[in-house]
Amino acid sequence: MPKPDSLQGSLDLLVLKILSRRPRLHGYAIMSSVQSMSDEVLRIEEGSLYPALHRMEEAGWIRAQWITKDTGRRARLYELTPAGKKQLAAEETRWQAVTFAVNRVLRMA
Amino acid sequence: MSIWSRVANMFRGDRLNREIDEELQGHLEQAIAEGREPAEARRALGSPLRLREESRDARLVTWVESLRADAIFGWRQLKKRKATSAAAILSLALGIGACTSAFRLIDALFFRPLSIAEPERLYVTSFAATDLDGKLDSYDSCSYPMFRQWRAVVKDQAELIAISYAERVDLTFGSDDVMEKAYRQYVSGWMFSSFGLQPAVGRLLTEGDDLKPGSAPVAVISYDYWARRFGRDPQVVGRTFRIGRDLYEIAGVAEKGFTGTETGTATDIFVPTMMKAGSVNNSNAFWFRTFVRPSRGVAVAALQSKMYTAYRAFEQERAKGFVNFPKRLLEGYPRTKLSLAPAATGVSEMQKDYRTSLVALAVLVGMVLLIACANVANLMAAQAAARAREMALRVSIGAGRWRLVQMLLVESAWLATLAAAVGGVFAWWSAPAIVSRINPPDSPARLFLPVDFRAVVFGAALTLAVVLLFGLAPALRASGVRPAGVLRGGEEPHARRRLMHALIAVQAAFCILVLFVAGLFVNTFEKLTHQPLGFSAARLLALEAEAQPAQSPWYWNQVADRLRATPGVEAVALAAWPLMSGTMSNNFVSINGAPPSDVLTYFLRVSAGWTSIMGIPFLDGRDFRPGETFPGVAIVNTTFAKRYFSGDDPVGKSFETRTAAGIPARFEIIGLVGDVKYQDIRQPILPQAYVPFASTDPKGAMEPRGWGTFIVRTSATDPLALASTLRLAVTRARPEFYVSNVRTQTAINQSHTVRERLLASLAAFFGIVALLLAGVGLYGVLDYSVLQRRKEIGIRLALGAQAGDVVRRVTVDVFSMVLGGALAGLALGFAAARFIQALLYQVKPTDPSMLALPALTIIAAALLAALPPAIRAVRVDPAETLRGE
DSSP: OOOOOTTTTTHHHHHHHHHHHSOSBOHHHHHHHHHHHTTTOOOOOHHHHHHHHHHHHHHTSEEEEEEEOTTSOEEEEEEEOHHHHHHHHHHHHHHHHHHHHHHHHHHHO | OOHHHHHHHHTTHHHHHHHHHHHHHHHHHHHHHTTOOHHHHHHHHOOHHHHHHHHHHHHSOHHHHHHHHHHHHHHHHHHHTHHHHHHHHHHHHHHHHHHHHHHHHHIIIIISOOSSSSGGGOEEEEEEEEOTTSOEEEEOOBOHHHHHHHHHHTTTTEEEEEEEOOEEEEEBSSOTTSOEEEEEEEEOTTHHHHTTOOOSEEOOOOGGGGSSTTOOOEEEEOHHHHHHHHTTOGGGTTOEEEETTEEEEEEEEOOTTOOOSOTBSOOOEEEEGGGOTTTTTOTTOOOEEEEEEEOTTOOHHHHHHHHHHHHHHHHHHHHTTOOSOOHHHHTTOOOOEEEEEEOTTOOOHHHHHHHHHHHHHHHHHHHHHHHHHHHHHHHHHHHHHHTHHHHHHHHHTTOOHHHHHHHHHHHHHHHHHHHHHHHHHHHHHHHHHHHTTTSOTTSOOBOOOOOOHHHHHHHHHHHHHHHHHHHHHHHHHHHTOOHHHHHHTOOOHHHHHHHHHHHHHHHHHHHHHHHHHHHHHHHHHHHHHTSOOSSOOTTEEEEEEEEEEEEOHHHHHHHHHHHHTSTTEEEEEEESSOTTSSOOEEEOOBSTTOOOOSSOEEEEEEOTTHHHHTTOOEEEEOOOOTTOOBTTEEEEEHHHHHHHHTTSOOTTOEEEEEOTTSOEEEEEEEEEEOOOOOSOSSSOOOOEEEEESSBBOTTSOBOOEEEEEEEEEESSSOGGGGHHHHHHHHHHHOTTEEEEEEEEHHHHHHGGGHHHHHHHHHHHHHHHHHHHHHHHHHHHHHHHHHHHTHHHHHHHHHTTOOHHHHHHHHHHHHHHHHHHHHHHHHHHHHHHHHHHGGGOSSOOTTOHHHHHHHHHHHHHHHHHHHHHHHHHHHTOOHHHHHHHO
């Protein structure tokens, strides 16, 4: 059983946001970026990262490309597509609406 | 990534897996490189297998993947039930194959355009008139003087092309010992350029080859003949061959694919019309069709009326030269209407003769296919019932309805596709086999039946239609299961049986229709072959011979004597042509100087001994004597006596007629013989007059003859065994003579029933297939319903029901369906009979025996099919069935 995702529903948003700032990252770099940018607060569940990346690729939000590194190893780099940019905007709006609502609830309580 | 890359991913499953693995591996290496524990990193990433599956799902089109799974599952299902699957596939294959075969024939004969430039801009002149009996008669033969007139009239608006009827002729490339046969057409020299054809080798005919009678003995051969006869030898140009008296030189080979305009016959040799020198200036010789190529922007209707006006004027002028023609028939002459009919698909007698036959056959095979579909649908329905639990389980674990329909349809598609493959082979073989039976063996029909996209598209569309026909209803029904009820064990079986019963009724209706029509065709053929001909064809051989130059009758007799001396020959006589060969000569006769009657009399020139060789009974008078010549004496038949002498013995009386040259001729009747069929089996018997083979001119000198037929009766039962001996004997007797054609009289007679034989045998075959399929279907349904109602039967038996009662209960529904279907089928049959009336001979569709036979057959088949399930029903052991539940 995978551990419950503490950031339910926000994985796509995070990945899209990271890729909009820094194009052409591989999976591990996306994960580390999220960690470092959130001062180690947010951790991406490694097991859900790749299925999510492939799903978003299928949806046409991101595209991937194989490159060969200096070590001779291949790496798969991801970048945002125009559709992905739109999706990111939509996800950001949704996220803000949700956090605003949650904050209101917290204030009222 | 597009949908196509997803579909493509499906076929690159391994590569996809490798890529996902590689990416995950890269992730782990990166983690380890940053100093994490390998085991921890691996654990954090999770099971690689699960990850791979999840990613894979994202990168594949799931329905394509599910289709693949269904295909594999369906294939396993078919393999599991080998016998039923094979039966289903075979019956469908027969139906699909027969339908495709019929389509290929119909397409080739009626829909495939000629391979010429702009075939849609080709028309043919056609004449229609009502004859004396009020029947509509149409023909398309023209005379060359008429053709010239037309050309002059429409010269700026259309190009006219004369193309003669394709004729099978004797020719030789070497000496006369090696005669061979080929199809020849006389064509206007400008035909090739008008049709936009290019030579494959050499040159084609031009207008220059077709200017003066007999001036250009050149020929163009078809590509097909070039390949068949010469193996595509380019040296063929310049070779010479002889037809009759004319020596031709081959000028070139026509474009590939062009074999003349007579669909059903492949013309081998094209020669200029001017080579028919004896006919091009004769207004009474009708020997070709006139094709019309209207210029752009010219209305066909305007062209037609212009040509009609010219035709009327021409015919009225020609009628002035008619001799011995009843005045009544000359009123308003010509009454014929002229029309320009589209000729894009060629023009032939075969199209006329086989139109209804082929459509009738196509409908029959369509019925057989529907019967097969109904069978397979019932099979699928029965299987779906057996798999109801499986379906219910699938629904309860979340399968959508469409998903189940897809699964079942894929299974049906397997059946249909395999059947289509087998059926394709059947069609590939059977269509040419049928064509080869269309004409008598000595002049086979040739239809080009390429397996091209038309045939393939038809086959594919048919297969798809078949899948939907037999697969959709059972699939929809099976997928609509209500899992709760089924899994509990109670299902509503009646609903499923209703579908099956309806299909049984449909099967019975179609089956009886096929049997009924087959019965009509078989009876027609029987009637025709048992039609009394008035003469005996047994052991008779007809040697059609020519003499060059024409020889005196005295020499013809000398050759006949030589044949008489050949061992194995019983008797020899001479005739202008064999009876029933289709050739005829008729004339109006007058009695005692009265005006000519308007009933035509058939004439035939025969030698002494001909009536006895033909086995025609002599009723009075005597045979010809040596020295008796034409004109002067005649032997007439009973109908002649009835028509002109009100049945009195005509021997000793006389009649007059006029020869073609208009010279009066008087005949004394010296003998009376029985009636015979002269030209065709179906024709009513007309007055006939036999006159001497030898003729004298008005000055009393013997007239030489260029052609005639030796009728030989052999002692052996197979007269053909003597054919080559006799052929040689003719030329040896006198070198001026040669035999152009040898046929048995039996073969000549049979050539009149080729179409009926073909129809009867094919219809009978499909009738048997339909009966078999319907019987198997009925058995299947009854067997299934007994199996399904075993519990009920067991209870009934346990409660004391009689065996007869049980059987009645099990079969009554099905039999009422068969009966209902049969009645509907007969009603359909009556409606259909009107459409095929023209193909029948002395057979009345309303004849009770025509109805009784199919009805009895289907009842017998139904009883036979019901027997095993009925036995099974009464043998149900109540104790066992009840315990089993």
